[in-house]
Amino acid sequence: QQQVKQSPQSLIVQKGGISIINCAYENTAFDYFPWYQQFPGKGPALLIAIRPDVSEKKEGRFTISFNKSAKQFSLHIMDSQPGDSATYFCAARRRGSTLGRLYFGRGTQLTVWP
Amino acid sequence: DSGVTQTPKHLITATGQRVTLRCSPRSGDLSVYWYQQSLDQGLQFLIQYYNGEERAKGNILERFSAQQFPDLHSELNLSSLELGDSALYFCASSRREGSQETQYFGPGTRLLVL
Numbered sequence: 001q002q003q004v005k006q007s008p009q010s011l012i013v014q015k016g017g018i019s020i021i022n023c024a025y026e027n028t029a030f031d032y033f034p035w036y037q038q039f040p041g042k043g044p045a046l047l048i049a050i051r052p053d054v055s056e057k058k059e060g061r062f063t064i065s066f067n068k069s070a071k072q073f074s075l076h077i078m079d080s081q082p083g084d085s086a087t088y089f090c091a092a093r094r095r096g097s098t099l100g101r102l103y104f105g106r107g108t109q110l111t112v113w114p
Numbered sequence: 115d116s117g118v119t120q121t122p123k124h125l126i127t128a129t130g131q132r133v134t135l136r137c138s139p140r141s142g143d144l145s146v147y148w149y150q151q152s153l154d155q156g157l158q159f160l161i162q163y164y165n166g167e168e169r170a171k172g173n174i175l176e177r178f179s180a181q182q183f184p185d186l187h188s189e190l191n192l193s194s195l196e197l198g199d200s201a202l203y204f205c206a207s208s209r210r211e212g213s214q215e216t217q218y219f220g221p222g223t224r225l226l227v228l
Contacts, residue, residue: 034216043220101159106156
């Protein structure tokens with residue numbers, strides 16, 4: 001059973017556009033939500049993360065929006081660039097489990113056309 | 115470079131064989147995680163070790179085993195290999211830094227079972 005559901009599976013965006021990837025979860029015990037970026041042939045790398053006590057976190061062109069009541073969170077990439085083309089994974093970790101495992105979404109393959 | 119190293123990068127073997135994948139965590143990281151990435155299952159958590167002790171188990175098959183050694187490096191042993199075991203295997207490491215904890219992923223080992 002997939003504890004974190006991610007959509008879309010793939011996304012094509014024109015350079016300069018906004019890329020939006022959505023994730024949803026059911027387990028209210030989750031309290032840490034990171035996004036990872038993975039380039040071909042590389043391991044996933046942390047991009048940005050959020051805790052449910054805030055509704056939004058922004059780092060440069062990357063923003064996480066968090067809706068605790070809906071149990072949804074999303075990644076927004078503003079001014080998308082060809083260099084952003086990668087696979088993006090959302091994830092979640094249970095409350096009280098620092099140094100605990102992550103539950104990953106299935107991933108979104110983003111292609112940004114020049 | 116995440117600081118996590120994995121060897122070998124690629125492994126080709128036959129069904130029924132046994133292989134060992136090795137992971138060296140970032141210096142000072144006590145926690146090591148193993149994940150399997152396949153096209154149809156995404157990133158699946160296998161097992162976690164903390165300072166030499168098994169801490170959590172995920173969807174790890176009985177044919178698979180792991181250990182973490184006193185120098186904190188970890189090995190994932192896969193035996194009686196089947197075609198379906200072909201996948202990317204990632205190791206990640208982490209440590210607690212105040213209230214934060216980030217999992218850093220290695221470059222992965224690509225296993226092909228023929």
